[in-house]
Amino acid sequence: MFLAWKEIKYNKLRYTLITGVLVLVSYLVFFLSGLANGLEQLNREAVDKWNADGIILTEESDINLPRSNMNIDDFNGKGVEAYAALGQLNAIASVGERQSNVSIFGIKEDKLIMPDVTEGESFSEKGEVIADDTLQEEGFQIGDELEISSSDTVLTIVGFTDNARFNAAPVLYTNMDTLQQVRFGEAADNNEGVVNGFVVRGDNLADVSVDDELQVVETSTFIENLPGYTAQNLTLTFMIYFLFIISAVILAIFLYVLTIQKVSMFGVMKAQGIPGKYLAKSVVAQTFQLAVAGVAIGFLLTILTGFFLPAAVPVAFDYLTMLLYGLVLIAVSVLGAFISVRTIVKIDPLKAIGG
Amino acid sequence: MPALEMHEVNKVFGTGHTMVEALDKTNFTADSGELIVVVGPSGSGKSTFLTIAGGLQTPSYGEVMINGHNITQMKEKKRSHVRLHEIGFILQASNLVPFLTVDEQMTLLDKVKTNNLSEDELQDLYQSLGIEPLRDKYPSELSGGERQRVAIAKGLYSDPSILLADEPTASLDTDRAFEVMKMLNDLTKKRNKTTIVVTHDTRLLDYCDKVYAITDGEIQLQQREHGNS
Numbered sequence: 001m002f003l004a005w006k007e008i009k010y011n012k013l014r015y016t017l018i019t020g021v022l023v024l025v026s027y028l029v030f031f032l033s034g035l036a037n038g039l040e041q042l043n044r045e046a047v048d049k050w051n052a053d054g055i056i057l058t059e060e061s062d063i064n065l066p067r068s069n070m071n072i073d074d075f076n077g078k079g080v081e082a083y084a085a086l087g088q089l090n091a092i093a094s095v096g097e098r099q100s101n102v103s104i105f106g107i108k109e110d111k112l113i114m115p116d117v118t119e120g121e122s123f124s125e126k127g128e129v130i131a132d133d134t135l136q137e138e139g140f141q142i143g144d145e146l147e148i149s150s151s152d153t154v155l156t157i158v159g160f161t162d163n164a165r166f167n168a169a170p171v172l173y174t175n176m177d178t179l180q181q182v183r184f185g186e187a188a189d190n191n192e193g194v195v196n197g198f199v200v201r202g203d204n205l206a207d208v209s210v211d212d213e214l215q216v217v218e219t220s221t222f223i224e225n226l227p228g229y230t231a232q233n234l235t236l237t238f239m240i241y242f243l244f245i246i247s248a249v250i251l252a253i254f255l256y257v258l259t260i261q262k263v264s265m266f267g268v269m270k271a272q273g274i275p276g277k278y279l280a281k282s283v284v285a286q287t288f289q290l291a292v293a294g295v296a297i298g299f300l301l302t303i304l305t306g307f308f309l310p311a312a313v314p315v316a317f318d319y320l321t322m323l324l325y326g327l328v329l330i331a332v333s334v335l336g337a338f339i340s341v342r343t344i345v346k347i348d349p350l351k352a353i354g355g
Numbered sequence: 356m357p358a359l360e361m362h363e364v365n366k367v368f369g370t371g372h373t374m375v376e377a378l379d380k381t382n383f384t385a386d387s388g389e390l391i392v393v394v395g396p397s398g399s400g401k402s403t404f405l406t407i408a409g410g411l412q413t414p415s416y417g418e419v420m421i422n423g424h425n426i427t428q429m430k431e432k433k434r435s436h437v438r439l440h441e442i443g444f445i446l447q448a449s450n451l452v453p454f455l456t457v458d459e460q461m462t463l464l465d466k467v468k469t470n471n472l473s474e475d476e477l478q479d480l481y482q483s484l485g486i487e488p489l490r491d492k493y494p495s496e497l498s499g500g501e502r503q504r505v506a507i508a509k510g511l512y513s514d515p516s517i518l519l520a521d522e523p524t525a526s527l528d529t530d531r532a533f534e535v536m537k538m539l540n541d542l543t544k545k546r547n548k549t550t551i552v553v554t555h556d557t558r559l560l561d562y563c564d565k566v567y568a569i570t571d572g573e574i575q576l577q578q579r580e581h582g583n584s
Contacts, residue, residue: 002466003452010454010493268450271411273439273513274467275432350411 003279004286015290018254022294023301025247026329029240030302030322036236037321038314039168043232044223046105046132046166050113054205054218055086056198063217063225065196066090072176072193074211080202084111085195087179090169092149098139103169104129104148104155106179106195113199115173120159126178130159132170137311146172153182167226240325244332252336255287259340263347271349280341287337291330299326356423358516358549359385359408364417366403366572377403378414379572387516390543390550392560395569401553402521404569408551409442409519410434422516439468443510445520450506451494457505458490461512471513483545484508484538500531507535511542518543518550524559536562 008015041048056075061068065088077083087106092099107113109122115130120142123130131140135157140146146155155172164171176195180188202208205216217225224230259266266279299322309315366378377400385391395401406412407419410426418427421441426434444450451460464471472480481487484504494502503523510518520539524532536552540562543550552559560566566577 003455003463006459007454265452268444268446269452270435271409271438271446272444272450272509273435273437273442274463275435275439278467350406 001282001285001289003282004289008286008289014258018251019290019294019297021250021254022247022291022329022333023297025243025250026295026298026326027301027305029243029247029325029329030299030317031305031315032236032240032243033321033325034302034306034315034317035313036233036240037318038316039232039236040229041163041316042165042168042314043226043229044166045163046103046171047219047223047226049115049163050199050219052112052199052201052219053203054200054208054216055222056083056200056208056210056214056216057196057222059213059215063215063222064227065222068196069194070197070214072195074214075198077200079204079208080200082112082201084108084113084199085176086113086197086199087176087183087194088166088196089179089183090167091151091182093135093140093146093155093172094149095140095144095146100135100138100140101169102131102135102172103166104172104174104179104182105166106174106176108176112201115161115164117159118162120157123158123174123178126175126181127154127156128158128178129155129172129174130161131157131172132164133160133162134165134170136160148182151182152185153178155182167229244328247329248332248336250336251287251291251333252339255283255337255340256343259283259343263343266344267347267349267351270347276345276347280344283340283344284334284337287334288330291333294333295326295329357384357386357420358422359383359551360418360420361408362418362420364407364414364419366400366407366412367415376572378407378574381417381572381574383408383567383574385517385549385551387549388544388547389565390540390552390563391565391567392563393551393553393567393569393574394555394557394560396555399569400572400574401555401569403572404574405519405521405551405553408517409444410438439513441516443513443515443518445503445506445510445518445523450509451502453494456491456493457486457497457508460505460509464509464513468513472511477508477512480508480511483541499526500535503527503531503535504538507538507542511546511548516549518548520550520552522554522556523552524554524556529558532556532558533562 057063057068058070072085084107089104091102091104093102117130118133140157142157142159144157148155155174180191184191205218208216210216269279270276306315306317361381361383364378364381368375368377393401393404407414413427418425421437426437452463455463461477484507486501486504486508489497489501497505524535527535536559539550542548567574568577
């Protein structure tokens with residue numbers, strides 16, 4: 001560490017620039033991880049809130065909730081600890097000029113997917129809904145009467161709940177009758193009992209027996225099959241992993257060029273008997289110091305940026321993931337230093353001193 | 356036991372018609388307390404002699420003994436250990452690390468080797484070399500003469516038994532060159548070291564105990580009219 005730190009102190013500008021590059025790379029990695037996490041939550045937080053182990057959908061739905069249609073009598077809870085029927089409809093809700101995409105969930109009040117009300121009260125009458133609080137941030141209020149696209153039914157917000165977005169749309173929770181009214185209008189009575197799926201809790205989902213037309217899907221599989229979810233995650237994860245490689249390559253190039261410039265100095269030191277191992281360790285220690293500084297500053301900058309981001313930016317920082325990515329960044333940077341280590345080990349002190 | 360011995364050392368570069376014999380059947384002995392100057396023109400084999408003596412390269416034939424240990428057959432790691440513990444180098448190109456102060460140059464050696472000079476001994480060495488006020492200076496803040504004196508201090512700090520100097524006065528004017536040679540001579544006697552200076556500068560001969568001349572790889576002890584001044 002001695003040589004490493006002394007050199008950094010002496011060549012402040014040079015090493016500040018290298019650290020600066022690492023700060024920018026780690027900032028981008030942390031920000032992208034926050035974005036990936038935020039977008040994930042945007043899609044899945046209502047599903048996470050169910051705290052369920054699986055969902056029963058029709059075979060032909062291709063694990064897509066809106067395309068799954070069955071009767072409420074198709075499953076009686078056999079083989080699971082708890083279950084709840086779920087009806088779902090995507091729509092546009094509007095009050096005057098204010099509009100928003102929404103996902104309407106039809107549920108039974110006494111069932112496991114009933115959300116906690118954070119403001120206002122729960123729905124009790126037909127036409128009442130509990131809304132996700134992101135709608136509140138958009139300006140919707142308790143008492144607002146929502147016009148729903150392709151329906152004559154008007155829904156009234158009676159309360160708000162938190163963390164309730166499904167496939168990037170805020171959820172409106174209501175009872176089954178209201179959902180059927182919105183979905184089928186005057187034909188609601190003819191479609192009584194139509195639901196999209198059953199949310200289930202149980203340890204052995206594989207043993208749950210359902211009709212041939214139905215399938216039991218694990219929650220994780222259901223989430224992965226949400227439209228766009230996996231493609232979006234893979235893209236962002238690919239970018240993050242690529243940034244790891246970029247970071248390693250950038251630092252490796254910088255250190256290699258610096259090492260080449262110092263071949264003569266290292267050669268003289270080796271001629272004096274200073275072991276190549278000590279010099280190699282010094283380069284690795286130097287990389288470690290620069291990487292830790294770069295990643296730490298990048299981390300702080302990311303957190304700081306988080307405070308100033310508008311609510312519309314779907315960033316949610318998961319500190320554990322960020323810590324893991326930070327450690328990976330440091331590790332790949334140190335890995336990049338090993339190219340220089342190889343160079344140092346191979347320096348012939350005789351050639352370096354011009355013998 | 357001599358500090359440094361060479362027996363029938365021969366160094367050959369290349370093969371066939373491109374073969375060059377840089378050192379030819381060299382026999383050489385240096386004892387403690389001796390300052391020996393090896394003179395010769397460029398390309399005469401001086402550097403080859405010094406680098407073989409210092410274990411930086413191995414001879415094609417023959418043996419090199421450092422304090423009774425044959426370093427010829429040693430692996431590089433072990434020779435590196437011998438260089439660190441037994442040999443101090445003062446190189447033509449400054450052997451100072453540019454980003455370390457004078458004091459830190461010595462601290463670096465403390466990191467890789469114990470039994471270096473004590474703080475009091477280092478203080479004495481600084482004073483005898485006149486570099487005490489320069490302890491916190493970086494090499495770039497020193498003049499050529501000061502850098503050379505710091506390089507000598509660095510060469511001596513690990514308390515080696517043998518000091519090998521390659522053109523230590525190359526970058527110095529005449530007065531400074533004499534000053535450095537006088538210093539090397541004093542330190543050799545006072546600390547009972549073996550100092551071998553390789554140079555083409557014949558002005559320096561007055562300060563040494565023995566002079567060897569090297570021509571086309573052949574080294575010969577020179578008879579002198581008067582000794583060390």
